[in-house]
Amino acid sequence: MKRKVLDLVWGALVPPLVAVVGAMLVTSVVIALSGGSAGDFLSTMVSLPNERVRLTIINQSAMLSIAAFAAAIGFRMGLFNIGVEGQYIVGSCAGAFFAGSGVIPGPLNIVATLIVAAAAGAAYASIAGLLKVFRGVSEVISAIMLNYIAVTTAGYLVTKYGKESGYTYTTEKLPPDSQPLGFKIFPDAPGDVWALSSLAIIIGLGYWFALSRTRFGFELRVTGESATAAAASGVNVRRMTLVAMALSGAVAGLVWMPAYFGSVHTFGPPENFQAGLGFLGLAVALLGRNRTLGIFFGAILFAYLSGQSNALQSAGIAKDVIDITQGIVVLAVVVAYEVIGRRRAKAEAERVSRQLAAESEAVAA
Structure with missing residues (x-):
C-alpha cells in the first residue's frame, strides 16, 4: 500500500508540480532579461484573483x-x-x-x-x-x-x-x-x-x-x-x-x-x-x-x-508572457514525466534483477 502511494506521488503529482515551478522560474528569467520585473510577475501569479x-x-x-x-x-x-x-x-x-x-x-x-x-x-x-x-x-x-x-x-x-x-x-x-x-x-x-x-x-x-x-x-x-x-x-x-x-x-x-x-x-x-x-x-x-x-x-x-493576464498587464508585463508560461509548462511536464518514467523503469529492472538473483541462490542452496 505504501509503495502504491509513493508511486502515485512520484508518477502523478510530482511531475506537474515540478513543471509549474520550473515554468515560473524560467519565465521569470526571460522577463528579467527583457528588462521587466520578475518579482512583479511572481507576486501576481501567486496572488488570489478577484471574484x-x-x-x-x-x-x-x-x-x-x-x-x-x-x-x-x-x-x-x-x-x-x-x-x-x-x-x-x-x-x-x-x-x-x-x-x-x-x-x-x-x-x-x-x-x-x-x-x-x-x-x-x-x-x-x-x-x-x-x-x-x-x-x-x-x-x-x-x-x-x-x-x-x-x-x-x-x-x-x-x-x-x-x-x-x-x-x-x-x-x-x-x-x-x-x-x-x-x-x-x-x-x-x-x-x-x-x-x-x-x-x-x-x-x-x-x-x-x-x-x-x-x-x-x-x-x-x-x-x-x-x-x-x-x-x-x-x-x-x-x-x-x-x-x-x-x-x-x-x-x-x-x-x-x-x-x-x-x-x-x-x-x-x-x-x-x-x-x-x-x-x-x-x-x-x-x-x-x-x-x-x-x-x-x-x-x-x-x-x-x-x-491573471490582465493583472500582469496592470503590472506592466506583456500578456504574451502567459503564452510563454503555458508552453514551458507543457514542455517541462513532458520532460518531467520522461525522467520519472525512466527512473521507475530502472528501479523496477533492479528490483526484478535482485529477485531473480535471490531465487537463483535459493535454488543453488
Whole structure:
C-alpha cells in the first residue's frame, strides 16, 4: 500500500508540480532579461484573483476540460486529433444555427442543440477517420486542412445566413426560454457560473468510466498501444479508429456549448467566439497525461494563467508572457514525466534483477 502511494506521488503529482515551478522560474528569467520585473510577475501569479477572475477561471476551465477530453480520446487510441479546433467550430456553428432557429421550444431546445453540436463534430471528425482508414492519409495532415476549411465555412455560413450585427454577422439570438440559469457562486462577480459547465464533469466521469470499466475502453487502449496486438486479439482496428475519431469529434463539438448557453447566445466570429480552445485542449490533455484528474488540473491551471493576464498587464508585463508560461509548462511536464518514467523503469529492472538473483541462490542452496 505504501509503495502504491509513493508511486502515485512520484508518477502523478510530482511531475506537474515540478513543471509549474520550473515554468515560473524560467519565465521569470526571460522577463528579467527583457528588462521587466520578475518579482512583479511572481507576486501576481501567486496572488488570489478577484471574484470576477475566479468566475472566469471556472467557466474557462470547463471548456478547456471538454476540449482536452476530446483530444485525450484520440491520444488513448494512438491518434493525434489536431482537428479538435475545427470540429469544435463546426459543432458550435451547427448548434447555434439550430438553437437560434427555435424549432424546438424551451429546455428541450438545449438537449436537441447538444445532440446537433455533437453530431456535427462527430461527422466532421469522421472525415479524417475515413481518410486514414481507407486511404492511409495521416489524421494530422487531414485534420490540419479540415481546421482551415471549418473556419472558412463557418464564416461563410454566418455571413450568408446569419443576421447583420454592427460591422459583423451572427446567428439568430438564442430564445429566452432556452437560456438555462447559472450558479451565483460569487456575489460580487458580474455574472454566473454557466449551468452547462457541468458538462465538463459529466464528460470527465463518462471518459473515466468508459476507459477503465468497459470493453470498449479496453479495446481502445489496447489498439492505441499496439494495433498489431489488438488485431491479433480480434479487435477490428479500422472500426475502432473510426469510432474513436467520431467520439473525439462529438466531444469537441460540445466545447463552446457552456459559453453559448451561458452568456453569449449567438455564434459569430470574432467578437462572440473564442478561437483556439481546441489547440489549448491538446496542450491540457498532454499536461494531464490523458487522465481525468490530470486533465481537470491542467484545465484549471491554464484557465488560471489566462485569468491573471490582465493583472500582469496592470503590472506592466506583456500578456504574451502567459503564452510563454503555458508552453514551458507543457514542455517541462513532458520532460518531467520522461525522467520519472525512466527512473521507475530502472528501479523496477533492479528490483526484478535482485529477485531473480535471490531465487537463483535459493535454488543453488
